[in-house]
Amino acid sequence: xxxxxxxxxxxxxxxxxxxxxxxxxxxxxxxxxxxxxxxxxxxxxxxxxxxxxxxxxxxxxxxxxxxxxxxxxxxxxxxxxxxxxxxxxxxxxxxxxxxxxxxxxxxxxxxxxxxxxxxxxxxxxxxxxxxxxxxxxxxxxxxxxxxxxxxxxxxxxxxxxxxxxxxxxxxxxxxxxxxxxxxxxxxxxxxxxxxxxxxxxxxxxxxxxxxxxxxxxxxxxxxxxxxxxxxxxxxxxxxxxxxxxxxxxxxxxxxxxxxxxxxxxxxxxxxxxxxxxxxxxxxxxxxxxxxxxxxxxxxxxxxxxxxxxxxxxxxxxxxxxxxxxxxxxxxxxxxxxxxxxxxxxxxxxxxxxxxxxxxxxxxxxxxxxxxxxxxxxx
Amino acid sequence: xxxxxxxxxxxxxxxxxxxxxxxxxxxxxxxxxxxxxxxxxxxxxxxxxxxxxxxxxxxxxxxxxxxxxxxxxxxxxxxxxxxxxxxxxxxxxxxxxxxxxxxxxxxxxxxxxxxxxxxxxxxxxxxxxxxxxxxxxxxxxxxxxxxxxxxxxxxxxxxxxxxxxxxxxxxxxxxxxxxxxxxxxxxxxxxxxxxxxxxxxxxxxxxxxxxxxxxxxxxxxxxxxxxxxxxxxxxxxxxxxxxxxxxxxxxxxxxxxxxxxxxxxxxxxxxx
Numbered sequence: 001x002x003x004x005x006x007x008x009x010x011x012x013x014x015x016x017x018x019x020x021x022x023x024x025x026x027x028x029x030x031x032x033x034x035x036x037x038x039x040x041x042x043x044x045x046x047x048x049x050x051x052x053x054x055x056x057x058x059x060x061x062x063x064x065x066x067x068x069x070x071x072x073x074x075x076x077x078x079x080x081x082x083x084x085x086x087x088x089x090x091x092x093x094x095x096x097x098x099x100x101x102x103x104x105x106x107x108x109x110x111x112x113x114x115x116x117x118x119x120x121x122x123x124x125x126x127x128x129x130x131x132x133x134x135x136x137x138x139x140x141x142x143x144x145x146x147x148x149x150x151x152x153x154x155x156x157x158x159x160x161x162x163x164x165x166x167x168x169x170x171x172x173x174x175x176x177x178x179x180x181x182x183x184x185x186x187x188x189x190x191x192x193x194x195x196x197x198x199x200x201x202x203x204x205x206x207x208x209x210x211x212x213x214x215x216x217x218x219x220x221x222x223x224x225x226x227x228x229x230x231x232x233x234x235x236x237x238x239x240x241x242x243x244x245x246x247x248x249x250x251x252x253x254x255x256x257x258x259x260x261x262x263x264x265x266x267x268x269x270x271x272x273x274x275x276x277x278x279x280x281x282x283x284x285x286x287x288x289x290x291x292x293x294x295x296x297x298x299x300x301x302x303x304x305x306x307x308x309x310x311x312x313x314x315x316x317x318x319x320x321x322x323x324x325x326x327x328x329x330x331x332x333x334x335x336x337x338x339x340x341x342x343x344x345x346x347x348x349x350x351x352x353x354x355x356x357x358x359x360x361x362x363x364x365x366x367x368x369x370x371x372x373x374x375x376x377x378x
Numbered sequence: 379x380x381x382x383x384x385x386x387x388x389x390x391x392x393x394x395x396x397x398x399x400x401x402x403x404x405x406x407x408x409x410x411x412x413x414x415x416x417x418x419x420x421x422x423x424x425x426x427x428x429x430x431x432x433x434x435x436x437x438x439x440x441x442x443x444x445x446x447x448x449x450x451x452x453x454x455x456x457x458x459x460x461x462x463x464x465x466x467x468x469x470x471x472x473x474x475x476x477x478x479x480x481x482x483x484x485x486x487x488x489x490x491x492x493x494x495x496x497x498x499x500x501x502x503x504x505x506x507x508x509x510x511x512x513x514x515x516x517x518x519x520x521x522x523x524x525x526x527x528x529x530x531x532x533x534x535x536x537x538x539x540x541x542x543x544x545x546x547x548x549x550x551x552x553x554x555x556x557x558x559x560x561x562x563x564x565x566x567x568x569x570x571x572x573x574x575x576x577x578x579x580x581x582x583x584x585x586x587x588x589x590x591x592x593x594x595x596x597x598x599x600x601x602x603x604x605x606x607x608x609x610x611x612x613x614x615x616x617x618x619x620x621x622x623x624x625x626x627x628x629x630x631x632x633x634x635x636x637x638x639x640x641x642x643x644x645x646x647x648x649x650x
Contacts, residue, residue, distance in 0.1 A: 030546065031493070031497050031499070031507065031545060031546060032497055032498075034499065034503060034507075035497070035498055035499050035500060035503060038503065063546035063578075064507070064510055064511065064514065064543075064546055064578065065503075065507045065510070065546065068506060068507060068510045072506070092579055095576070095577060096577060096578065099514070099573075099577040100510065103510075103513045103514065105509065105510060105513050105519075106509070106519060113523070341527070342481065342527030343481030343482055343525070343526070343527055344481050344482065345481055345482030346481075
């Protein structure tokens, strides 16, 4: 039997028509030919028991893969009883076969074990619970670290805090500003048609101002910061964990909480309310522009009406959410970073979880705020 | 300078001629010449920052020298793109200093990935061949199902070696094969290097600091210093060299200890 892939095998029986007892190998037995050679070998009809001769005088190339195929074929024959004899192999090829035989390799490569369905469900559920407990413990640790730091404010690391304010706050101004401006435009545009129908053009001010100040601007800011800074926190801490920098910090006697978590949390709690005020302004400006273009409400009229449309409480209810959102984003981001375990893959997975969880928690908290404000009649 | 002849030797698997490299103002290589012959274990040594690893990266076409010629299997690799380097890269295996195993995959998948990428083997053969490579490097059979972060440093090096051997390369590059290993694991690597050369007929080029490994496994050693090769030869030849850099390297306190150790070995052989 021979194909044009550079390797071949012929089989011969002791008598014409009898089953094969001699295997003659030719050509290139290597990783590139063993797939085809294996198919050829599968077609060979071997006798039940009886001796077998493997002739390797025709082999020109034999690598470990080719040697493995030969070794496996011979070992399977030997397992059925019957001696296997090598013949005509070059010294280096015989040595290679010997090397494989000496390793006592199993003939079937082990398949990685797949845990049963119920076990996987159990493990997932347990991981979820453990993650929740871990998160609570982490929040507690951070709170303790914060208390300790507040008792000795001089020990707070102001330089990293200011750096985080710069990165998470100042550098985020263009993107948060642009997006809230666009959001203001969209709200005014969507409302314009309805308001025009009732001739209530001026109420576009109430629509834009209330929607932006109470709901959209804190939410939008939190979501942008979760995607922008929360993910960065996870990736940074996670990579430090992979490279054992976190362990190094602990050995030096610097708490990872003090150096990595507190500055981020404090910086975000400072920055998020400021960003929210900024996005309030930008959103209202967007609405103002659209009100002029689409509804003919002039800037002066708009600002006059703004005074009546929003009470101070609307402004404060929106602003009160910002530090809470900041806590959520910073703590989830840092916590997920510490959950990274040893691999590049894990950094990616935890960063994804970090962003998804912080946005989820921000929106859930936002709805809780709505319920509370409703009770308080704000 | 004991410069090798400028014409490429006939059986040189790796042939480096007049390589110049600089990073900014720092000159790393100032005319490096060396050649590695088929079937030998060749070691490149030198102090930290002498440009050993840079030279290795240039030979395996991950980095470009400023000037000079590097031929591997007779083919010029300087100026070769990734696409053109591929046929060459299939003929050599590289074990990186820190293993560089893919952390998301198990050891068996790390080895199998190379096979799946470059051959048309069916999945069961890929698993079997990967298991053979893993066993050849002396890892236990169940190591194949583990991910790299579950392995010890020595096992990770062996797993990296198994991946480097996946396609049965003719030439194997080892970057610091024993760095970060305990003496026991390191001497395991010594034996592994020798048995691979004998069992698989490999040519091995390694970069190392490990004097014991040099004495036990290397056929020829080149010392890189001040941007050039300051000495090439067997360990015994080099230990008698007059060159200041070579002497500094082999006759420092640790060099002497290894030398004495090797001397004792020779003594015991002679008395037997």
